[in-house]
Amino acid sequence: MATAKKTTIRWPAWARKTHKWLALIIGVQALFWMLSGLYMTAVHIDIIHGDALVRPAPVLPVDPASVRDPAEILARYPAASTIKLDSQLGQPVFIIGEGKKRALVDARSGAPISPLNQAAAENRAQAIFAGPGKIVRTELLSVIPSEIKGRSAPIWRVEFAGRWRPTLYISPQTGELVAKRHDLWRMFDFVWMFHIMDYEARVDVNNLLLRVAAWMAVATSLTGAWLLLFSFRRKRRVRKPAQG
Amino acid sequence: MFLIRTLHKWFGLILGLQFLLWSISGAMMAMLDAKKVAAEDSERAPPSLAQPLSPVRLASLAQSLEAPILRARLRPLGEHYVYEIETPLDLRLFDAATGAPVTIDAARAKALAQGGYAGAGAVASVDKIDKVSGEVRGVKLPVWRVAFDDPEHTTLFVDPGTGAIHHRVNDTTRTWNLFWMIHIMDYPNGAGFNHPLIVTVATGCAWLALSGFILLFRSFRRQDFAYLLDPIDKLRGR
Structure with a gap:
């Protein structure tokens, strides 16, 4: 068998x-x-x-004679290690880096700009947004949503009208675009x-x-x-x- | 249902090999620890430098440039502070203490790689890479490749423009790269994963999976689950 x-x-x-x-x-x-x-x-x-949600903000040439010297500004923040000269909304600015902390100052006067208020964050978002839509909602988030995990809070969330709910995240510390989502x-x-x-x-x-x-x-x-x-x-x- | 079965078998014949390659490469990538793949254990934090004592003024550096400044950074690079200046023409580095131009040549790339490396190996080779390969997929070329002689063959890639360590690989990364290449069907290196071939084959394989799923409803008889259903029926007293 x-x-x-x-x-x-x-x-x-x-x-x-x-x-x-x-x-x-x-x-x-x-x-x-x-x-x-x-x-x-x-x-x-x-x-x-x-990539198509934003257009590069126009970068204007900076005359170094018209702004404070980077090293002079850096020395005002003893724990800081980096400083960047950039332009935002047509104005020269310095972004000072201290570990994970950032600060934004006016490059001509040396006066602090950060943390940005709502209008300042919206202006920066509007300047780089490439779509035709207007801002529908702006909020300052103190808890990082899962769609931008790993970034630091607080952060401005600026949502625009338009297809796929385009949203730009602007750092209140640097004024820079941190993430774009749709x-x-x-x-x-x-x-x-x-x-x-x-x-x-x-x-x-x-x-x-x-x-x-x-x-x-x-x-x-x-x-x-x-x-x-x-x-x-x-x-x-x-x-x-x-x-x- | 006969049609579905015929389609499933013919799609299986034509696309089954890719389905197998996707599952094997996917399974292998799931086995390789993501931290090892990123060569994280070879990372060394940069030394904390004191702020430069008497750096050159940006305005005096500007006089040596042929183009206006768009952006400028004062930041540490290795063991010194540098100015990184972006003009419409290019990006240049200058020593912050002396104002002398800094170029990321082989020697400096080697030193920067050593500064960012935590392993026990020594530098085995320094090469300038200008062709795409699995190690430099999606990286702006050329790039400095600094190889160490540790058992994992850790290799750091240094940006020749900024001196930044762009990424690092080791033997685990290389194994992962091989399976990733198979997974995204990126045989001519550098095409990424959005090419017509993969979309076509993925559509076919989606149908292979869907038809197989539909067939499941016709492939089982009550008898297949008798060991489960009989006791339940008994309990119900049928």
Whole structure:
């Protein structure tokens, strides 16, 4: 009996069985992977980054004779390590860096400008926003929203009217653009969560769930390839009746 | 349902290999620790420098430039302060103490890399890279490549314009790069992941997954779940 059974192992049935049971477990995730991957490849990353949301603010040449000397301003902040001369809204400014802290001062008078008030933040956002829309909402956030995680608070959030809810984040300390977001970016971040299966923080690409699921996907593909070996015939034949 | 099964099998035949490559490369990237991939353990914080005592005035530096200043930075670079001056023509560095021009040549790139490196290795080679490869995907070229002789073959890339350490790689990064290249089907290096080939194949594979998902509803019989359903039925007294 034992030997008779051995000769009746039906490999096609085994291939089908393993493939369908693996697929039962991983099928929904496989679909998520494909659809999220499709979105991330089909929408160009430059569009996702919102490159078209802003236009470079005109940078005006600065006559160093008309501004305070950078070193002189830097010396006023003993713990600071960097100073940058730039222009904002057509005026020369210094941005002083001290670790993660920043300060903005008028480069002509040396008077502090930071922290920016609402009007100053809106003016800067409006100056670089490339769309036709007007500002619909401005708020000073003291808690960093997940769409700009890793940035420092407080931060001005300036939302404009227009397609995909374009939003610019302006630092009250430097007056500079910190991040630009719109719904295409938010959608990317959402599908990325499905892609890396970190359904909480959307950052951990080494989580155990992903590792297990990814290897199950490998097994599903391999058993699928195995099943392919039995799935094509040269011509239709009557199936042999199973023996035993 | 027969049509779905036929389509699933033909899509599997044509696109199955890429589906397999995506799952293997994805699984391998999930296995490689992101911190190791970023070569984080080789990072050394820059030394804290005292502010420059008597730096040259920006106005006197401006006289040696052929173009007006757009932006200027006074910042540490390695163990000295420099002015980084941006004009419509280019970006230049000057020693903040002497006003002398600073160029990021091989020797300075090597010193800057050593300053930002925390490992036990010594510099094995310094080269200027001007061709795209897996190590310098999406990086503005040329760039200085400073390789160390530690077991992980840690390598730092130094921006020849600003002297900043642009990024760092090690053997784990290189392994990851290989799987990333396969994952985004970026065989001619540098095309990124938004090319027509990958979108086409991803559309086909999305259908492969969807048709497979639909087939699940027809592939199981009550008998497949008998071990689960029989006891439940018994409890219900059927």
